[in-house]
Amino acid sequence: MRMKITCIQMDIEFGDPSKNKQVVEAEVTKAIKEHPDVIVLPELWTTGYDLSRLDEIADENGLDSQQFLSELARKYKVNIVGGSIAKKSSDGITNTMYFFDRNGRCVGEYSKVHLFKLMDEHHYLQAGNTKGLFTVDGASCAGIICYDIRFPEWVRAHAVDGAEVIFVVAEWPLARVEHWRTILISRAIENQCYIVASNRAGSDPKNEFAGHSMVINPWGDVLVEASKEPTQITATIDLDKVAQVRKQIPIFADRRTDLY
Numbered sequence: 001m002r003m004k005i006t007c008i009q010m011d012i013e014f015g016d017p018s019k020n021k022q023v024v025e026a027e028v029t030k031a032i033k034e035h036p037d038v039i040v041l042p043e044l045w046t047t048g049y050d051l052s053r054l055d056e057i058a059d060e061n062g063l064d065s066q067q068f069l070s071e072l073a074r075k076y077k078v079n080i081v082g083g084s085i086a087k088k089s090s091d092g093i094t095n096t097m098y099f100f101d102r103n104g105r106c107v108g109e110y111s112k113v114h115l116f117k118l119m120d121e122h123h124y125l126q127a128g129n130t131k132g133l134f135t136v137d138g139a140s141c142a143g144i145i146c147y148d149i150r151f152p153e154w155v156r157a158h159a160v161d162g163a164e165v166i167f168v169v170a171e172w173p174l175a176r177v178e179h180w181r182t183i184l185i186s187r188a189i190e191n192q193c194y195i196v197a198s199n200r201a202g203s204d205p206k207n208e209f210a211g212h213s214m215v216i217n218p219w220g221d222v223l224v225e226a227s228k229e230p231t232q233i234t235a236t237i238d239l240d241k242v243a244q245v246r247k248q249i250p251i252f253a254d255r256r257t258d259l260y
């Protein structure tokens with residue numbers, strides 16, 4: 001099974017959800033001309049890291065963002081991995097990702113499990129507690145968020161649960177772009193899965209962001225990689241490659257779960 005995937009590597013207007021929604025609508029309308037099966041947005045694309053204003057600008061129960069993304073998915077008959085948004089609920093504010101199928105149905109939700117202290121997330125956000133598993137056109141997938149990639153055991157847990165494609169949405173700064181590249185390629189090789197990583201471009205008052213959105217195959221080959229500028233990247237992935245690589249070097253069968 002083949003799947004054409006487009007990552008939207010956009011700049012994000014600091015603390016301005018309505019402006020960012022306009023940008024996403026325009027970018028999705030542009031992306032759809034190439035007929036992708038899946039469109040992927042970056043982390044916190046509605047607000048950016050305007051954390052001190054989240055009380056005011058976070059999305060109440062994520063409803064507004066869900067409706068917006070659902071309508072786009074249904075209108076264009078495309079699966080959407082909806083980056084993440086700041087969701088405000090009675091449990092506090094979370095950095096939350098939604099997944100939509102071609103009918104605009106929300107097929108999964110994931111809230112960032114590892115909060116990134118270097119960017120003050122722990123002062124403003126609550127961590128999630130569940131995995132981000134979902135399916136796209138029948139393929140087993142997972143979604144995780146930015147700093148989560150530094151935890152190989154968390155990514156492995158999704159692969160052990162069957163994920164063949166892991167979507168990473170991010171606001172990863174340029175200062176650590178080599179970590180970003182190396183970690184993503186490593187996660188693809190060690191889990192023998194596709195990694196589809198959508199990072200933001202541009203800057204905010206504290207950081208310049210790396211861009212370098214990437215699609216990596218289960219052998220660790222980079223199929224496509226963006227520059228640091230706002231852009232879109234597209235790759236067609238072949239799900240059969242996952243089984244092929246896992247058969248060639250059967251690391252899942254060879255794991256010593258009696259030892260670790």
Ligand SMILES: NC(=O)CCC(=O)C(=O)O
Pocket residue numbers: 043116119145146147148150170171172173176179
């Ligand atoms: N938004 C994030 O989680 C950034 C993570 C990051 O920059 C890192 O180095 O890790």
